[in-house]
Amino acid sequence: MRKLPSRNHCLYALATGLLGMILCVYLPPLILHLAIGPGADRAKQGWWTHFSGPTRPLPVNGYEVLLPAERTIALNPDFKQATSWIIWFVPEGTLYKIQFSAEAVSRVTLDGKTLLKASPKSRSRKVEERWCKLTPGPHLFRLDFYNKDGGGWFSIGFLTPPLMRLTALQNTMVAMPNRDHLETWWWLMRLSRPGTWFFGLLAGFSLLALLLPLAMANRLYATIITIALVAAPALLIPDLSGREPYIGPVIHKKLQQKQPRYVFIGNSMLWSRIDDSLLEHLLGGVPVYSIVNFGGLSGIHYLAMKYLLIPSGIKPKRVFIFFRGITLVEPTARTTGPYFETLIKRITPATDPVFERLAHGRETSPASAFQRYLDTLFSVQKNRKMVRDAVGNAALWLSIPGTGQLRQEKRNQLRSLVNKHFALKNVGAGMDKESLRSGSREILDFSSSVAKSFLPPILKLARTHNFPLVFVRVQERPQDNGPVRDTPEMKQFIAELKDYLTVNGAVLYDFTGDPELPLSMYGQGDHIEDSSLYTPIFYDRLRGLLQ
Amino acid sequence: MSFNSLAYLLYLPVVFIVYWLLPYRWQNGFLLTASYFFLGFIHPWFTVLIFSVSSVNYLAGRALGRWPKQRKMILLSALVFSLGILGYFKYAGFFLENLAVLLQTMGMASFQSSLSILLPVGISFYTFQALAYTIDVYRKDVPPQKQFIDFSLFISFFPQLVAGPIERSRDLMPQVEHRRQVTPEMLNHGLLLVIWGFFKKLVIADNTGLIAYKVFSLSDPGFYTVWAGVFSFAIQILADFWSYTDIARGSALLLGFKLSRNFNHPYFATSPADFWRRWHMSLSYWLRDYIYIPLGGSRVSAGRATGNIMLTFLLSGLWHGASWNFVFWGGYHGLLVLINRWFRIVRDRLKISVPGWFIPGVVTGKRILTFLLVCIGWLMFRVTDTNRLMELFQLLPWQSDRADLQVAVYLFFLSLLYSLPIWFHGLFHLHWCKNHTMEDPLLDIVLMVRPLLMAVLFLGILLLRSPSPSTFIYFQF
Structure with missing residues (x-):
């Protein structure tokens, strides 16, 4: 081994x-x-905008224009691409909300950091929004827009304090940037954040790897300094986004106004099945209310019940919880990742200890709390996704090298091909399909998994607040238009679930195998194409519980 | 506990601090307790088993020193006990299953084997380590150990307890017996090895493992996809096992112990025999010293030497798991080594030589060919169901469509990208070893660059670690 060099x-x-x-x-x-x-x-x-990528033969490849600082900017149909810049002199250091919508692929960056992205995939969400805490003084915005067919529009709005009213930027507060070295400055700012990360780590490891062994007598101090150094960048440059605001008060107000007799909690399975207004009509004007959290499973339902329904103070006659497969006893499913982290923050005023314990398992230790804190500040999840996507894209590029639209389309085709290749229906020999779709065999053992699930706290909440609960198991997509049949393990699981719920004063209704739910009613995946067709069936089947 | 768990990240610093705060005479006792805790954390019952193996071999060592006339009987007793435990826990189910099939085939009254035995973690490793000690004492290569605590620590030292390396008493025992010296270099190297090990496990092994898992889960995979999956698995198993060794060596270094190397860039081997000198080296040397050479090695007739090689490799396969696919895998490697050996004999007799300018090309070709042959073996290793294995071997390239090829190319590149650090490390090592005589260039890297390397690896773990972490593959052996 080599000797260590001098101090x-x-x-x-x-x-x-x-x-x-x-x-x-x-x-x-x-x-x-x-x-x-x-x-x-x-x-x-105004927005200094550069249009490029002509869609037809033109005498120019691009041109620049200063567009007024209005909310919507339209792209000249002769061009595919637009890049807009503006400087906003922020008057007051506080939280601002930025809303963005666009017709095609686009991105908003603030001081070099990506704030919002819009793509055709997320167009269904219509408006992307984000909170960010800004310091007073100049801030550089950049908008990138790309529409392969040319033309299109994008719109950006700002909610500014104290009224948080959606406005365009005031003319007195904006300016056009000097174009000299603008890209260079922008890229320097863009690289500064990962740079801080990297150099922080470098400094930390320098201490750990070099000074720590040398300064054996001062090991404790060296360790403290190391930790401080690694954490320092996080303290110095907090993430641009503030904590997602808690939406509870808004929902409470709506519930109090409506005073629904029946409340539905679920995800897109509920959203695609129940049409509130139609159900109200069928019930003769009895008000109902659906609390839908897209993608959420039992953990999210628990939070929705605890923080959206209960604090409203209303007393519904029944609460219906929609679920699929064995998701009720999968406490960790769909509780991590950027989307769910945001969703959880939106539906909870503060960290919920029960949720943390069940959803994140061991992650209740101080070490993991610190890890989560760093994760929030450094946006590790988001960066991880970005880097992993980059690796995937690099593999695609190596498979089909080259530039240009055609090559890119081929790469997109390959991506779809890979997804199709590993689709659920092609999985078999090496694993159990049911386990892949709805969890592992371990979870199918109801008695051993229920204690670690969100079912006991959900039932406890219902008992404490006197809400009779009805769990509605939706039917999964039928295969080849045949009837949906459960595996023997699944039948056993559902039977045990039913017994458990009955003992705990709740009801289970299972739609699996319902003859009036053929494949033709289904849209994408397990979603129902038209909720107005399903709602009457729901009303019919659960009439006893709805009257 | 597993190295890739949060528990270990808390356990190691606590052990490190308490261990170095304790006076020397308490250190071994503390490490033994910590090692039993490490194993008992997985299942408390496992500690009883390791205690019994340690006790029997310790007593056997003492008895061998005290009663020289009963040496053979004492050795045999220790062997029967240790191998009996290993056989019962690892092979009883396999044996009964095959006996039932055999009886059924012969038309005799068969039975339904319902024996379900929990395989104790690390049993194959610590049993072999204990056996090696007893055989060494029998051969008078090492003196019998007097201190039971020291001997127990030698058997159950936590960094190498679960998946090796299988240490020899002549290497590890003196370190246990004497006061450990820790130097800044050792701490420095230990930390780097631990981080590098975690990178290999969490980034390389787990990501490529996910690809292999998906491929081998397909009900009807094509030829190209299967072999892309085999490539992914080849990377996964190397990174997975190597990472364990690195974390073990790094953790041991932090405690002042130097464990032996277990890998030396096996995918850069130039022949099947060379592969076994680079892959799981501690097991290869164990099999060589305690099975192959006692059987006569290569200094016997050609037929017997062939038998010795095949037997050694079949046992190596069986050591990896109680399943026919592991036996096939061992046999396949034995066959490769034999073919390679015959080829060398023929080449030497015919005095075939390669011109100097052509040697680098030939060496590269040999490396690629060896890697491809090893990959064929990995398919046998990965697929435990014999019928399924036959199905996959029967797949032919012209039966697959273009889409299968495209997907396979993508999977190949994806695995390659995740495994680039291992390939670069290997190339660096090859280049470096030409001019230097150190064991690993990674540890001898310019000190100024070392924090940079650690920072990059740490960042890599944060950003690239797999969303589906898995346990170490060699835990099951």
Whole structure:
């Protein structure tokens, strides 16, 4: 083994890391205040926009224009691509909400950091929005828009305090950036955040790997300094997004106004099946209310019940919870990842200890709490997705190398091909289909999995607040238009679930095998194409519980 | 507990701090307790088993020193006990199942085997380590150990307890017996090995493992997809097992112990025999020293030498698991080594030589060919169902469509991208070893670059770790 070098070398390594980190931390504000802000042309108040990518033979490949600082910007149909820049002189350091919608693939970046993205896939959501805490002074916005057919529009709005009213940027508060070196500044800001990360780690490891063994007598101090250094960038540059606001008060108000006799809790399975207004009509005007959290499973339903329904103070006659397969005893399913983290924050005012224990298992220790804290600040989940996607895209590129639209389309085709290749119907020999679709065999053992699930706390909440519960198991998509039949293990599981619910004062209704739910009623996956067709069937089957 | 668990990340620093705060005479006792806790964390009952194996072999060692006339009987007793335990827990179910099938085939009254035995974690490793000690004492290569605590620690030292390396008493026992010295270099190397090990497990093994898992879950896979899956599995098993060894070596270094290497870039081997000198080296050397050479090795007639090689490899296969596919895998490797050996004999007799300028090309070709042959073996290793294995071997390229090829190419590149650090490490090692004589260039890397490497690896773990972590493959052996 080689001898360690002198202490000077070690200090040099540490200093490199530290200086790099500090530089990266202060780089965006320095650029904004020393280069972008002073270089702004305040007489030109609008989006400086560059159109490019002509859709037909034109004498020019692109042109620039200053568009007014209005909410909507339309793209000239002769061009596929637009890039817009604007400087916003933020008057007050506080939370702002930014809303964005676009007709095609587009992205909003603020000071080099991606804030919002819109793509044809997410168009169904119509409006993307994000909260961000801004410091007073200049901030650089960039909008990128791409529509392969040319033309289109995108719209951006700002909700500013104190009224949080949706407005366009005021002309007095905006300016056109100086185009000299704009891209360079933007890229420097873009790289500063990962740079801070990286240099912070470098400094930390320099201490750990070099100074720690050398300064054996001061090991404790060295450890504390190391941890502080690794965590420091997080403290210095908090994530742009603030905590997603809790939507509870809005839902409470709606529930109080409506005073529904029946409340439905579920995800898209509920959304695609129950038409509230039709059901109200069938019930002769009795009000109903659906609390839908897309993608959510039992953990989310528990939170919805605890923080959206109960604090409203209403007393519904029954609460219906929609579920599929064995998801009621899968406490960890769909509780992590960027989407669910945001959703959880929206439906809870603070961290719920029961949810943390059941959904994140061991992740209740101080170490994991610290890990989650860092995860939130550094957006690890989001960055992980980005990096993993990049690896996947690189593999696609290596499979079909080259640039250009045609090659890109071939790569997209390959991606679909891979997804099709590993579709559920092609899985068999090596694993059990049921286990892949609805969890593992372990979970099919109801008695051993129920204690670790959200069922006991859901039932406890219902008992405490005197809500009779009805669990509705939806029928999964029938195969080849035949009747849906459960496996023997699944039948056993459902029988045990039914017994358990009955003992605990709840009711189970199972739609599996219902002859009036053929394949033709289904849309995508297990969703029903038209809720107005399903609602009367639901009303008919559960008439006894609805009267 | 598993290395890739949060529990271990808490356990190791606690053990490290308490261990170095304790005076020397308490350290072994503490490490033994910590090692039993480590194993008992998985299942408390496992500690009883390791205690009995340690006790019997310790007593056998002492008895061998005290009663020289009964040496053979004492050795035989220790062997019967240790192998009996291993045989019962690992092979009883397999034996009964096959006996039932055999009786049925012969038209005799058969039975339904319902024996379900929990396989104790690490049993194959610590049994072999204990056996090696007893045989070494019998051969008078090492003196019998007097201190039971020291001997028990040698058997159950937690970093290498579950998946090796299988240490020899002559290497590890002196470290147990004497005061450990820890140097900044050792701490430095230990930390780097642990981080590198975690990177290999969480990023490379788990990601490629996910690809292999998906491929082998397909009910009707095509030829190309299967072999892309085999490539992924080849990466997974190397990264998975190697990572365990690295974390074990790194953890041991932090405690002042130096464990032996278990891997030396096996996919850069130039022949099947070379592969076994680079793959799971501690097992290869164990089999060589305690089975192959006692059988006569290669210094016997050609026919017997062939038998010795085949027997050694079949046992190696069986050691990996109580299933026919592992026996086939062992036999296949034995056959490869034999073919390679015959080829060398023919080449030497015919005095075939390659011009100097052509040697790098030939070596590269040999490396690629060896890797491909090893991959064929991995298919046998991965698919435990014999019928399914036959089905997959019968797949032919022209039966697959273009879509299958496209998907396979994508999967191949995806696995390749995730495994790039291992390939680069291997290439760096090959280049470095030409001019240097150290065991691993990674540990001898310029010190200034080391924090950078650690930071990159740590970042890699954060950003690229698989969404579906799995347990270490070699835990089942």
